[in-house]
Amino acid sequence: MPYTNERRIAELAIHRASILTERVYNSQVKGTITKGDKSPVTIADLGAQALIISSITHAFPEDSIVGEEDSSHLRADRPKLDLVWGLVQDSLEATKDQTSELGDIRDDEEMLAAIDKGNHQGGSVGRIWALDPIDGTLGFLRGAQYAICLGLMVDGKVQVGALACPNLPVDPGAPGGKEGILLSAVRGQGATMKPLSTPFAQGAPISMSSVTDFSKARFCEGVEKGHSSHSEQASIAKSLGITAPAIQMDSQAKYASISRGVGEIYLRLPVSLSYEEKIWDHVAGSLIVEEAGGVVTDTYGNELDFGQGRTLKTNKGIVAALRALHPAVLKAVQEELKGFKL
Ligand SMILES: Nc1ncnc2c1ncn2[C@@H]1O[C@H](COP(=O)(O)OS(=O)(=O)O)[C@@H](OP(=O)(O)O)[C@H]1O
Numbered sequence: 001m002p003y004t005n006e007r008r009i010a011e012l013a014i015h016r017a018s019i020l021t022e023r024v025y026n027s028q029v030k031g032t033i034t035k036g037d038k039s040p041v042t043i044a045d046l047g048a049q050a051l052i053i054s055s056i057t058h059a060f061p062e063d064s065i066v067g068e069e070d071s072s073h074l075r076a077d078r079p080k081l082d083l084v085w086g087l088v089q090d091s092l093e094a095t096k097d098q099t100s101e102l103g104d105i106r107d108d109e110e111m112l113a114a115i116d117k118g119n120h121q122g123g124s125v126g127r128i129w130a131l132d133p134i135d136g137t138l139g140f141l142r143g144a145q146y147a148i149c150l151g152l153m154v155d156g157k158v159q160v161g162a163l164a165c166p167n168l169p170v171d172p173g174a175p176g177g178k179e180g181i182l183l184s185a186v187r188g189q190g191a192t193m194k195p196l197s198t199p200f201a202q203g204a205p206i207s208m209s210s211v212t213d214f215s216k217a218r219f220c221e222g223v224e225k226g227h228s229s230h231s232e233q234a235s236i237a238k239s240l241g242i243t244a245p246a247i248q249m250d251s252q253a254k255y256a257s258i259s260r261g262v263g264e265i266y267l268r269l270p271v272s273l274s275y276e277e278k279i280w281d282h283v284a285g286s287l288i289v290e291e292a293g294g295v296v297t298d299t300y301g302n303e304l305d306f307g308q309g310r311t312l313k314t315n316k317g318i319v320a321a322l323r324a325l326h327p328a329v330l331k332a333v334q335e336e337l338k339g340f341k342l
Pocket residue numbers: 039068132134135136137138139221222223224225226227228249250251252271272275278281
């Protein structure tokens with residue numbers, strides 16, 4: 001089957017990174033830095049990016065990588081650099097039985113170089129991985145949901161996606177139970193899920209919910225009011241006859257949720273006309289939803305065009321829904337946005 005090895009390496013790489021992110025999640029020391037755009041990045045984002053890029057580079061040395069982070073802050077901050085290097089070494093040690101498949105990082109310089117290998121500009125030619133080492137950094141810092149997200153695009157089209165959601169319950173029907181799930185998909189081969197604690201296990205196929213009655217449907221949205229328009233989303237839900245309150249969740253855990261039947265719709269309506277969605281915020285999650293039986297478009301109803309560079313320049317907002325519901329959801333979105341110049 002095509003992309004079997006890419007899927008396996010992607011799953012193992014994000015699992016390896018999750019050992020590091022979970023350690024930081026459960027520690028008091030997050031080492032937060034504020035980036036130029038005022039958004040936060042932590043020692044966990046940087047360590048996870050290093051681990052994943054070095055694993056991908058080991059397995060697929062010819063491939064390019066678009067990663068969210070870069071090493072500039074670490075190069076200027078020796079204590080933080082030492083913290084990240086210590087964490088990376090611990091995760092490498094914890095996964096040393098995978099060194100032949102995922103490789104190693106010999107020293108802190110090699111770690112910084114791995115982080116910066118994510119500086120590719122993207123585009124529609126060749127094999128390009130898109131990486132969000134921690135999606136939902138604000139959720140991560142709040143002690144809520146976050147995701148580690150990795151996908152492979154070939155000539156601008158997503159072919160492989162993998163998502164680790166360390167804080168989603170393994171069994172959505174038992175929210176107090178074991179947490180941590182690993183989802184993946186290959187285009188045309190379906191989406192699967194397994195506990196994050198067993199990355200070598202065979203994943204179980206997942207599919208979206210079969211609820212087609214809006215009065216029983218649930219929609220997901222982000223937590224941060226600055227990232228999507230809660231008021232417009234509420235008004236769209238109301239016009240569709242959705243009565244359940246929005247399921248608010250940080251990160252691509254929203255895509256993960258609807259792809260395994262917890263919710264039928266994910267709305268992300270832009271709050272600003274100038275913001276361009278980042279490809280790494282959608283590559284993995286959108287493929288997993290599509291492979292689980294959903295449709296993902298922007299608010300115009302256009303497919304997401306991942307071949308435009310590091311951002312989704314030509315798209316605005318996200319409308320993801322169960323295939324049978326998507327046309328009605330899109331219509332309601334467009335009614336709501338009438339009068340706004342998109
Ligand atoms: N203005 C604006 N509009 C839309 N999206 C934005 C905006 N600013 C930032 N971001 C990106 O939002 C990513 C986190 O998305 P979430 O779905 O977790 O948002 S939410 O916090 O749950 O609302 C977040 O990803 P991470 O940086 O990986 O956390 C950002 O890439």
